[in-house]
Amino acid sequence: MTRSHMTNPQLPECHLTDTHLPNSAEVTPPELTALRRRYRLERERRVRPDGAAQYRDADAEFGYYAADPYIEGPVERAPLQDTVDVAVIGGGFGGILAGARLRQQGVERVRVVEKGGDFGGTWYWNRYPGVHCDIEAHVYLPMLDETGYVPEWKYAPGDEIRRHAMRIARKFDLYADALFSTGVTALTWDEDAGSWTVSTDRGDAFRARYVVAATGTLTDPKLPGIPGIEDFEGHTFHTSRWDYAYTGGTPEGGMTGLAGKRVGIVGTGATGVQVIPMLAQDAAHLYVFQRTPSTVDVRDNRRTTPGDVGADREGWARERRENYLRIVSGESAETDLVADAWTASAGLLEKLLPSFRRQGDREAFEAAYEVADAAKMNELRSRVERTVTDPETARRLQPWYRYACKRPTFSDLYYPAFNRADVTLVDTADTHGIERVTADGVVVGDTVYELDCLVFATGFNVGTSGIHSGRLPVHGRGGVQLLDRWARQGPRTLHGLTSNGFPNLIQLGPLQNASSVNFSHILDEQAVHAAALVAAAEAAGARIEPSREAEDDWLATLAADAPDHEWFHAECTPGYYNAEGRGRRNGPGGYPHGAVAFHQLLKEWRDTSMGEVLRPVTAPDA
Ligand code: NDP
Numbered sequence: 347m348t349r350s351h352m353t354n355p356q357l358p359e360c361h362l363t364d365t366h367l368p369n370s371a372e373v374t375p376p377e378l379t380a381l382r383r384r385y386r387l388e389r390e391r392r393v394r395p396d397g398a399a400q401y402r403d404a405d406a407e408f409g410y411y412a413a414d415p416y417i418e419g420p421v422e423r424a425p426l427q428d429t430v431d432v433a434v435i436g437g438g439f440g441g442i443l444a445g446a447r448l449r450q451q452g453v454e455r456v457r458v459v460e461k462g463g464d465f466g467g468t469w470y471w472n473r474y475p476g477v478h479c480d481i482e483a484h485v486y487l488p489m490l491d492e493t494g495y496v497p498e499w500k501y502a503p504g505d506e507i508r509r510h511a512m513r514i515a516r517k518f519d520l521y522a523d524a525l526f527s528t529g530v531t532a533l534t535w536d537e538d539a540g541s542w543t544v545s546t547d548r549g550d551a552f553r554a555r556y557v558v559a560a561t562g563t564l565t566d567p568k569l570p571g572i573p574g575i576e577d578f579e580g581h582t583f584h585t586s587r588w589d590y591a592y593t594g595g596t597p598e599g600g601m602t603g604l605a606g607k608r609v610g611i612v613g614t615g616a617t618g619v620q621v622i623p624m625l626a627q628d629a630a631h632l633y634v635f636q637r638t639p640s641t642v643d644v645r646d647n648r649r650t651t652p653g654d655v656g657a658d659r660e661g662w663a664r665e666r667r668e669n670y671l672r673i674v675s676g677e678s679a680e681t682d683l684v685a686d687a688w689t690a691s692a693g694l695l696e697k698l699l700p701s702f703r704r705q706g707d708r709e710a711f712e713a714a715y716e717v718a719d720a721a722k723m724n725e726l727r728s729r730v731e732r733t734v735t736d737p738e739t740a741r742r743l744q745p746w747y748r749y750a751c752k753r754p755t756f757s758d759l760y761y762p763a764f765n766r767a768d769v770t771l772v773d774t775a776d777t778h779g780i781e782r783v784t785a786d787g788v789v790v791g792d793t794v795y796e797l798d799c800l801v802f803a804t805g806f807n808v809g810t811s812g813i814h815s816g817r818l819p820v821h822g823r824g825g826v827q828l829l830d831r832w833a834r835q836g837p838r839t840l841h842g843l844t845s846n847g848f849p850n851l852i853q854l855g856p857l858q859n860a861s862s863v864n865f866s867h868i869l870d871e872q873a874v875h876a877a878a879l880v881a882a883a884e885a886a887g888a889r890i891e892p893s894r895e896a897e898d899d900w901l902a903t904l905a906a907d908a909p910d911h912e913w914f915h916a917e918c919t920p921g922y923y924n925a926e927g928r929g930r931r932n933g934p935g936g937y938p939h940g941a942v943a944f945h946q947l948l949k950e951w952r953d954t955s956m957g958e959v960l961r962p963v964t965a966p967d968a
Pocket of ligand 1: 478479480481564569570571572612613614615616617618635636637638753774778779780803804805806920921922
C-alpha cells in the first residue's frame, strides 16, 4: 500500500512569534517570579492524593442523580431485530451530523440510538437556568447554511441550541428510525453477515452494516466522593438533570419554587458560573461552595441581526466557522470575524490544543508567552476587584494559575451576584472541597451550612462515555474486544476514526485526531468524513477497515511532532485537563499540527487515498 495518507498537507512554515499572543501590558521579571511562586503554592494547596478517584459516578452509584427528568417515562415499544444501513450511537451533535451527512450521501436507513428522550445530547441534558453556549452561536451551531437558520443572540441559550439540533434531525428525517431512551449495551461484528449486531438496554438486537459511535466526551455526571450524600434530607440534583418540578421556572429563571429556600451549589466551573447568578436571583439565600475559582472573562452577549453576521451571503456560516477555527488554532487570518474574548486570548490556548508546527526559538517564545499569560491573568484578577465590593470575597474569587490550566469561562453576571446580601461564598480550598454532607446540609471545616436544596455543578467523567467507558463492549472480527486490544497495545486508529479488526465501525470524538474549543465544528468534519467512507464502501461493495500498517503510520504521525506541553500541565492547579493534578492531560495525544491542518489532511486523503481502507468483503484477516 502507498503511504499517501501519511502525507501532511502543506503545513505553515511558522516561526515562533509572539504575534500570536494577546497584546500584553508589561510584567516585570520580579512580578513573574512572585507569580510562579504563588501559582505553585496554590497548586500544592489543592492537589489531593486521591486524584480522579475523589469522584463518584452518578449513574453507577446513584441512579437518581442520572435519571432523565425531562420525560414522563420511556415510550413503550417492542424490541427490534430488523436491519438498518447505519446505526449511529448518540443523538447529540455528533450523531445528528453523522446522520445528516449520511443522508446527503444518499444513505436510507439511518437509526440513531440515544439515551435521552430526544435529540440534543449535551443540550438535551443541560437545561439548567442560565444555560448558554459560550462559543459564538454563529460558529457553534452547525449546518446554518443548510438550514437557513440565523441565531438570534451572539451566545445562544441552551434551548435555542436544542431546538436547532431537533431542526437538523427533522430536516434530514432522522426521527423516523430513531430510538430514544435507549442505551446501546454491546456491538458484535458478524463476519459472515458483514454486519454489526447492536444490543440495547431495551432488549433490541438489530443489525447494522455500519456503526458510527458518537457518544460524547462529557456526558456522565459525577459527584464528589464524600460521605453522606445519600443522607441529605433536603432536595438535591445535578445541574445536568435540572429539577424544574422542584424549582419551578425555566432556563430563563423565575424559579418560584426556591422562594424561602436555602440553596447550596457545589462547583464553580463553566456550569456553575452560568447557573449561580440565576440561583442568586431566586433563592432566599444562596451558598456557593467554591474550591478553585474559574477565570471569568467579559461576555458581552447581545442580540444580532442577519446583517451583523453577513448572513445574506451564501456560505457565510462556513466562512465564519473556518475563520474562527483558524484564529483559535493559532493560525494567521486576515480578519477576526467573531472578535470575542476567546479570539482575543487565542494565543494562550496553545498549551491546551496542539496547533501548527512551531519552529524557531522555543525559549524566547515561552518567555513571551509567560508574560502574555501573566498580563491576561492580572487583567482577569483585577476584573474581580473592580466588580466585587467586599474585598475578602473578591480575594477568594481571584484565580491563581496560568490561563489555560482551567477551562476559561465568560459572564457579566457572575461577579455582581456576589454583591448581593443573600449570596455567601464559602471557600473550600483549604479542606480540598466540601467535606461531608449531612441530613441537614454541607459541612466545611467547623461549620454546617443548613440547606433545603443542594445542587451539584460538579461536572462529568471525562472520556468515559460509550465505548471508552467499558460498559459498551465492542466485539470485532474473531470476537476480539476493542478495549482488551487497546489495553494491551494502546489505542490504535487511523485518523482517530477507524480501527483494524473492527470493520465498518467509525468512532467520532477527540481520540487521535484534532480538537478545538468549537467542538461542534470538529464533529461536523468527522461526520463528513464518516459519511464519505460509508458512501465509498457502498459504491465499491467493500468494507471499511484500515490495515495495521496504516494505524502504525498514523501513530507515527501523531508522535513525530507531538508538542511537549506536559510540563505546563504538571504545574497547573488540578482539574480534568491534567488528570486532577497528575501532570498530564487525559487521553492520548492528538494531531500535533492542529485542526485546520487536520481537516485539510482528511480532505486530501479522501480525494487521493480513501481506497486504501476499502477492503473486499472476502479479504482474509489482516
Ligand atoms: P467542571 O468539571 O468544569 O467543574 C466542576 C466544579 O466542581 C469545579 O469547580 C470543581 O472544583 C468543583 N468540585 C468538584 N468536587 C468538589 C468538591 N468536593 N468540593 C467543592 N467543589 C468541588 O464541570 P462543569 O459542569 O462546570 O463544566 C464541565 C465542562 O462542560 C466544561 O469544562 C466545558 O467544557 C463544558 N461546558 C461548556 C459550556 C459552554 O458554554 N460551552 C457551559 C458549561 C459547561 P475544582 O475546580 O477545584 O476541581
